[in-house]
Amino acid sequence: MGFFSREDVMKVALAYSGGLDTTVMIKWISQRYNAEVITVTVDVGQDEDFEEIEQKAYKSGAVKHYSVDAKQKFAEEYVAKAIKANALYEKSYPLSSALSRPLIAEETAKVALKEGCDAVAHGCTGKGNDQLRFDATFASVAPDLKIIAPVREWNMSRDEEIEYALEHRLPINPVKSRFSVDENLWGRSIEAAELEDPWTEPPAEAFKLVKPIEQTPDKPEELVIGFADGIPTTLNGERMGLVELIRKLNVVGGLHGYGLVDHVEDRVVGLKSREVYELPAALILINAHSDLEKMYLGRRFQSFKQIVDTTWAELVYGGLWADPLRKALDEFIDYSQKGINGEVRLRLFKGSMRLVGRRAEKPLYHHKYITYARESVFDQKAGEGFSKLWSLETRLSSLREKG
Numbered sequence: 001m002g003f004f005s006r007e008d009v010m011k012v013a014l015a016y017s018g019g020l021d022t023t024v025m026i027k028w029i030s031q032r033y034n035a036e037v038i039t040v041t042v043d044v045g046q047d048e049d050f051e052e053i054e055q056k057a058y059k060s061g062a063v064k065h066y067s068v069d070a071k072q073k074f075a076e077e078y079v080a081k082a083i084k085a086n087a088l089y090e091k092s093y094p095l096s097s098a099l100s101r102p103l104i105a106e107e108t109a110k111v112a113l114k115e116g117c118d119a120v121a122h123g124c125t126g127k128g129n130d131q132l133r134f135d136a137t138f139a140s141v142a143p144d145l146k147i148i149a150p151v152r153e154w155n156m157s158r159d160e161e162i163e164y165a166l167e168h169r170l171p172i173n174p175v176k177s178r179f180s181v182d183e184n185l186w187g188r189s190i191e192a193a194e195l196e197d198p199w200t201e202p203p204a205e206a207f208k209l210v211k212p213i214e215q216t217p218d219k220p221e222e223l224v225i226g227f228a229d230g231i232p233t234t235l236n237g238e239r240m241g242l243v244e245l246i247r248k249l250n251v252v253g254g255l256h257g258y259g260l261v262d263h264v265e266d267r268v269v270g271l272k273s274r275e276v277y278e279l280p281a282a283l284i285l286i287n288a289h290s291d292l293e294k295m296y297l298g299r300r301f302q303s304f305k306q307i308v309d310t311t312w313a314e315l316v317y318g319g320l321w322a323d324p325l326r327k328a329l330d331e332f333i334d335y336s337q338k339g340i341n342g343e344v345r346l347r348l349f350k351g352s353m354r355l356v357g358r359r360a361e362k363p364l365y366h367h368k369y370i371t372y373a374r375e376s377v378f379d380q381k382a383g384e385g386f387s388k389l390w391s392l393e394t395r396l397s398s399l400r401e402k403g
Contacts, residue, residue: 008034009034009035009036010033010034010035010036010117010118010119011035011036011038011115011116011117011118011119012029012033012035012036012037012038012112012117012118012119012120012121012148013038013039013040013108013109013111013112013115013117013119013120013121014026014029014037014038014039014040014062014108014120014121014122014123015040015042015104015105015108015120015121015122015123015134016039016040016041016053016057016062016065017041017053017123018041018048018052018053018056018057019123020158020161020162020165020172021123021150021151021161022039022123023056023057023060023165023170023171023172024150024156024161024164024165024170024172025037025121025123025150026039026057026060026061026062026170027060027061027164027165027168027170028150028154028164029121029148029150030061032150032153033119033148035118035119036063037061037062037063037121038062038063038064038065038066038111038112038115038117039057039062039064039065039066040065040066040068040107040108040111041053041054041057041065041066041067041068042068042070042103042104042107042108043067043068043069043070043071044070044071044074044100044103044104044184044185045071045074045075045183045184045185045186045243045246045247046183046184046185047183050067053067054067055171056171059170059171060170060171064115066111068107068111070103070104070107071185071243072241072243073103074099074100074103074184074185074186075185075241075242075243075246076242077103078099078100078102078103079099079185079186079242079246080231080242081330081333082094082095082099082186082282082286082316083230083231083232083285083286083289084230084231084289084333084334084336084337085308085309085312085313085329085333086286086289086290086293086309087286087309087312087313087316088286088313089265089313089314089316089317090263090265090266092261092263092265093261093263093265093275093277093317094186094187094261094277094279094282094283094286095186095313095316095317096182096184096186096187096188096189096277096279096282097130097182097184097187097189098129098133098316098317098319099184099186099316100184100186101130101133101134101137101319102133102136102137102319102321102322104134105120105122105133105134105137105138105141106137106141108120108122108138109137109138109141109142109145110141112142112145113141113142113145117145118145118146119145119146119147119148120138120142120145120146120147120148121147121148121149121150122134122135122138122147122148122149123149123150123151124149124151124152125151125152126149126151126152127267127269127271128267128269129267129268129269129317129318129319130319131149131152132268132318132319133319133321134147134149134319135147135149135319136319136320136321136322136323137319137321137322140322141322178192178193179191179192179193179195179206180192183208185243185246185247186246186279186281186282187277187278187279187281187282188208188209188277188278188279189275189276189277190202190206190207190276190277190278191273191275191276195274195276196274197274198264198274202262202276206276207260207278208278209250209253209254209259209278209280210253210254210257210258210259210260210278210280211254211255211256211257212257213257213350213351215257216255216256216257216349216350216351217255217256219349220256220347220348220349221252221256221347221348221349222345222346222347222348222356223235223236223249223252223284223345223346223347223348224236224237224343224344224345224346225284225285225288225343225344225346226342226343227288227289227292227340227341227342227343227344228341229337229338229339229340229341230289230293230336230337230340231337232245232285232288232289233245234343235248235249245281246281246282246285247281248281249280249281249284249285250280250281251280252280252348253280253281253283253284253348253353254278254280256348256349256350256351257350257351258280258283258284258348258351258352258353259278259279259280259281259282259283259284260276260277260278260279260351261275261276261277261279261283262274262275262276262277263275268317268318268319283353284346284353287346287353287355288344288346288355289344291344291355291358292340292342292343292344292358292360293305293336293340295342295358295360295363295364295365296339296340296360296362296363296364297336297364298364301336305332305333305336308329308332308333309333311325311329312326312329312330312333315329339361339362340360341360341361341362342358342359342360342361342363343358343359343360344357344358345357345358
């Protein structure tokens with residue numbers, strides 16, 4: 001990583017969301033580093049006007065702008081892996097923002113290399129997890145480029161950022177939601193304002209996908225989700241791509257008031273943070289997949305995979321998408337999913353989801369062994385010897401304690 005004099009003109013590729021922070025950064029980086037700024041906006045399923053974002057980038061001083069449609073890649077190469085890994089950080093968070101960051105960083109770094117940039121930049125703070133996700137991915141894709149993180153440098157408050165933007169006539173809207181929101185195909189995170197108080201219930205206005213219970217239908221709705229090799233491929237018998245399937249489940253799950261996560265989360269930097277998420281499709285698919293998996297994996301296999309799944313989620317949460325361990329765990333997870341073909345039936349009603357049935361093509365579950373009816377083929381006499389051996393160590397330990 002080199003140093004640049006004021007006479008040198010840098011080229012910087014900035015991961016650009018179109019929000020206040022990154023809009024201010026275009027001007028700030030160009031002044032602070034005597035740089036030409038190339039903006040990169042990556043579509044991972046967020047509900048945004050990408051043409052408007054592009055115009056905002058140019059009006060703010062960007063010399064070039066890239067819009068990258070990565071929805072399909074996000075679904076098939078990132079979300080699909082998370083489903084197979086039943087990925088829930090701290091048993092609660094389906095990694096919606098965490099999954100998107102390495103992809104956004106990768107696409108930004110690729111543009112930087114294509115354009116011959118000297119540096120890459122992001123809008124992450126110094127107290128969150130996103131800085132780790134961007135920095136680690138930048139270091140993996142473009143290790144020789146300087147990383148610029150203005151929020152870690154400038155120490156400006158939101159009001160000071162607005163003042164800076166107005167002073168330089170940047171196209172911002174000072175009046176916006178008091179919440180900080182991040183959205184993509186896999187979910188929506190909401191932070192800041194009164195949500196920083198863990199005792200305060202999130203107001204209805206904070207949510208976009210999930211309806212308040214009083215506005216949900218009075219009749220339950222059943223869904224059947226089909227899986228092939230652990231990946232969801234059908235909804236109510238209709239085959240569809242993963243992007244479309246996720247979007248439909250976000251709508252129907254949210255309609256029934258299902259899909260909220262509100263918990264206290266451990267950030268990697270050592271801080272605890274109250275986090276609120278809307279993730280109808282993510283919660284539906286992970287719970288359905290986990291349930292179907294139980295039909296296939298043996299007790300020891302399943303027990304070990306739960307350890308692998310937890311480690312996988314922790315690596316991704318911590319920004320280590322490019323880490324060799326995550327890739328190695330993928331090999332194990334992919335092996336575990338071979339032949340997991342079947343359907344899960346679930347019912348949504350008034351903010352809840354209940355799994356009501358599952359069926360599989362070649363499961364370890366065998367009715368003729370487990371049934372108590374006359375056609376059972378299990379010899380119950382075999383249980384006596386097994387039970388004695390199973391408890392032998394416990395019996396010997398008890399005898400030793402009694403002398």
